[in-house]
Amino acid sequence: MDPEELDQINAYFERDAQLREILREENAKLDKKVRSMVGTLSKVHSTPASDFPGIVDVVRRTLSGCNENLLAIVSLIPPNQLWRWKETWAYTIRSIVYIAAFTEFLASGKLISLQEVNDMVGIQETWNDRLEIQVEDYLQGLITLINELSRLAVNSVTLGNYDAPFKISIFVKDLFAGFSLLNLKNDSLRRRFDSIKYDVKKIEEVVYDVSLRQLNNPPAESKAA
């Protein structure tokens, strides 16, 4: 190889490696926030539903604070190179989708849209050649949510909240119906999709147990009164 060409190629890869390193560092900062939010959210398994708004508030404040980290990442990525660097931040983004979707479910019982996730963390339309939540990442985040909700169904009942499993069941069934519309190939999304049927089953069992003993009707509050 011509020495000049070899130097050029070497320099090119060297620059690549440096940028990858910096992006990893920036992503690690974001990941730290993500982990702390996941930790806060896991308190819902041991908290009565009336205290959920407090948890949601705390998490959402951190979530909107993620904007500065995302901004740092996006400003490092050269124009039109979204796919080249995606693997450095994609996993963190999936967790962000999960966190945003979980807070939305806790707050309103609704499914968060992809656009609403973008708004919550301040991902701009103009970033779309560098950083963008892909459909696949959004769906991966939702699957994590489903995995978590089957736990919540069980734990709510333990805490005496007998209505929660019904809400969760409707929500997860709708999502499952949605996922069933997709033609998935044999990739990681497909494998994780295959796993949610166990969550659906688990939630059904909880609903069944509660209904069988008529614990949900009358609702817990009026029973106390």
Next chain:
Amino acid sequence: MGPASASAAREGVLAAFNDFRVQIDDYNDRRERLIKISRDITIHSKRLIFLLHRIANDDALDAQQRAAECRQKLKPIRAFFEAASDELRGQDFGRYSQSLSPGVQEYIEAISFSHYLEHGTLITHAQAQALISTPAGEPWFPLTHSDYLLGISDLTGELMRLAITSSGLRQGRHKAAEVCDFVRRCTADFESLTPYVNELSKKQSVTTESLKKIELAAYGIAIRGSEYHDFPRSFDDDPGHGRPADEAY
């Protein structure tokens, strides 16, 4: 949540997922199309490589005739590049180019082989890119550094075959030494790049094996040549020379 809003929520979810299905299907379809194009490019590149092996030692052809034959074989590949470039515009290149990589690498292997036979040098990245361009010189799509390197890494295997075959032919003996030198330099150059390109480090061991085979062939010629030292003509008439051992193939 009342039954009315519950069914509205369900409708909303289903509508969103219908939209995702369209996007996911589009992604998979495009990927499949590129994989197919990649296979087609691979097949045609392999044919070119076979042709090059056939004509490399054919004295009946002059350089011009050889080049013309190569161009003939390259022609159908251009249509595949054109088809691929439609799928690889803008952002899509980064997203989908991996599906085309195997074909591109095989193509680089073929054109670098042809380039070596014609010029005795390694094709540069810019020269290779020029062969993935429209007749007007506009690239169909960018040639990535890793595809370029992985393609020329495979070239060393073809050169090994060339060196062994020509070492059995009268006019080809000097080739083994030339190729040996060339491949040795390639191997050394690649070594510094292996930390950056994952697959290259795997291919490096294959390249080293090829190099060893070429070295053995060169050794065979040298040792037999020394026996025939005073009678170079009789060396040329000995059909078995230059083949150190059968396993060298």
